[in-house]
Amino acid sequence: MLDSTNQSCTLPDIAAEEKAKIGGQLQWVGMSDIEMPLQLAADVDVPATVARVRAEVSLDDEITKGIHMSRLYLACDKAFSANPIDFNQLQDLTKQFLISHKGLSQNALIEVEAEALLRRPALVSDHSGWRSYPIKLSVVQCKKTGLSLYLSFQVTYSSTCPCSAALARQLIQENFKQQFDPENIDFQAVVDWMGSEKGINATPHSQRSSAVIKVKLADNQTQVPLRKMIDLVENSLQTAVQAAVKRADEQAFALRNGQNLMFCEDAARRIKQTLSKEPAVKQFHLRVTHHESLHPHDATAEAYSV
Numbered sequence: 001m002l003d004s005t006n007q008s009c010t011l012p013d014i015a016a017e018e019k020a021k022i023g024g025q026l027q028w029v030g031m032s033d034i035e036m037p038l039q040l041a042a043d044v045d046v047p048a049t050v051a052r053v054r055a056e057v058s059l060d061d062e063i064t065k066g067i068h069m070s071r072l073y074l075a076c077d078k079a080f081s082a083n084p085i086d087f088n089q090l091q092d093l094t095k096q097f098l099i100s101h102k103g104l105s106q107n108a109l110i111e112v113e114a115e116a117l118l119r120r121p122a123l124v125s126d127h128s129g130w131r132s133y134p135i136k137l138s139v140v141q142c143k144k145t146g147l148s149l150y151l152s153f154q155v156t157y158s159s160t161c162p163c164s165a166a167l168a169r170q171l172i173q174e175n176f177k178q179q180f181d182p183e184n185i186d187f188q189a190v191v192d193w194m195g196s197e198k199g200i201n202a203t204p205h206s207q208r209s210s211a212v213i214k215v216k217l218a219d220n221q222t223q224v225p226l227r228k229m230i231d232l233v234e235n236s237l238q239t240a241v242q243a244a245v246k247r248a249d250e251q252a253f254a255l256r257n258g259q260n261l262m263f264c265e266d267a268a269r270r271i272k273q274t275l276s277k278e279p280a281v282k283q284f285h286l287r288v289t290h291h292e293s294l295h296p297h298d299a300t301a302e303a304y305s306v
Contacts, residue, residue: 023062028109030056030072038114041086044227051080051114057097057105064104071100076110085112087139087149088222094141106143111136116153116226122244123252129243133230136214149221152214153230158239158253159290162261164204171202206257207293208241209264211271216283225280236274237267264290268301276305 031054038051055072075096083089090110097108113136121128138150179193180186193199213233217225234240238260242253262270267288275284285304292299 019063019065025062026059027107028056029059029067030054031069032056034073034076036076036080036112038080038112039084040114040116040224040226041084041089041222042116042224042226044118046116046118046226049114049117051085051112053080053113054109054111055093055097056109057101058107059104060106061104067101067104072097075100085137086222086224087137087217090137090139091141091147091149094139098141107141109138109140111138118227118230120240120243122242122246122249123256124248125244125246127244127246127249131241131243133226135226137224147219149217149219150214151217151224151226151229152212153226155211155213155230155233155237156241157209157211157234157237157267158206158241158257159209159262159264159267160204160206160239160257160260161294162263162266164294165258165261168202168204172200175199175201204261205293207291209267209288209290211237211267211286211288213271213275213284213286215275215281217280218282221280228280232274232278233271236270237262264288264299264301268303272303281305 032052034053034055036051036053037048039048040046053076055076057067057072059067075093079085079089079093090112093110094108097110098105101108113134115132116135117130117132119128120131134154136150136152138148138152140148140150142148175198176193179198180190211233213229215229239253239256239262242249245253267290268286271286271288272284275281275286283305285302287300287302290299
């Protein structure tokens with residue numbers, strides 16, 4: 001009887017020994033949602049976290065039954081366990097995937113999804129707080145098109161409706177006309193009235209909104225430009241949500257919302273213009289979603305480089 005703790009026989013390898021009953025090339029084969037530790041080599045300090053990794057290769061040999069998935073996993077395990085992850089590390093992994101599948105595969109990809117915690121300063125006060133940004137790093141090594149590096153991320157911001165703001169201003173104007181005699185205006189009475197709930201009898205609706213951006217970077221990009229890209233987008237919008245908020249910060253946030261009224265179309269155009277001017281961005285795709293407080297549905301806009 002074979003001792004299972006000391007196996008001396010050769011274990012069967014069906015993927016290598018058997019041929020496919022139905023032949024044909026497959027664009028991508030591999031694994032997704034691989035759990036890996038992640039220490040990101042970015043342009044900002046990011047606490048270590050857990051990543052979900054997608055590792056795949058093409059199956060170009062039409063009669064081979066399957067790839068060697070364990071080789072993909074072991075390569076990822078070695079890289080993610082020992083090194084901070086940047087685009088160089090991911091590019092090296094795709095090369096290892098192809099070496100370990102020589103004769104089977106001509107293309108390889110790896111994607112890394114995680115939540116990146118960044119410390120962000122308050123608008124006015126000396127405080128700061130943590131903000132979590134969903135991110136994805138992607139590297140594709142393709143025989144026909146070469147190397148492609150991508151960074152995807154999501155930014156959350158506030159959007160105040162321009163139409164709603166105009167309607168609210170009209171109601172305030174009508175309220176003012178009813179309250180005061182144009183022939184006898186008391187300046188202090190007007191100031192006091194404007195600072196009361198009676199004075200501001202209508203407010204525009206605003207909502208938490210999100211922008212999902214994917215940028216293609218230069219082939220020689222090494223460090224992950226996370227803070228740079230997030231700052232570009234948040235600065236273009238001006239109303240990114242805040243973590244640490246004192247009353248002075250909340251007032252500054254209210255002012256920013258009032259000075260940056262935005263339909264989803266406005267937000268998308270702001271981001272598009274910013275990304276189009278950034279030399280580090282070779283291509284981009286963006287989608288903004290305004291999670292409406294007026295409607296039970298969302299307002300969306302999408303744009304990409306041409």
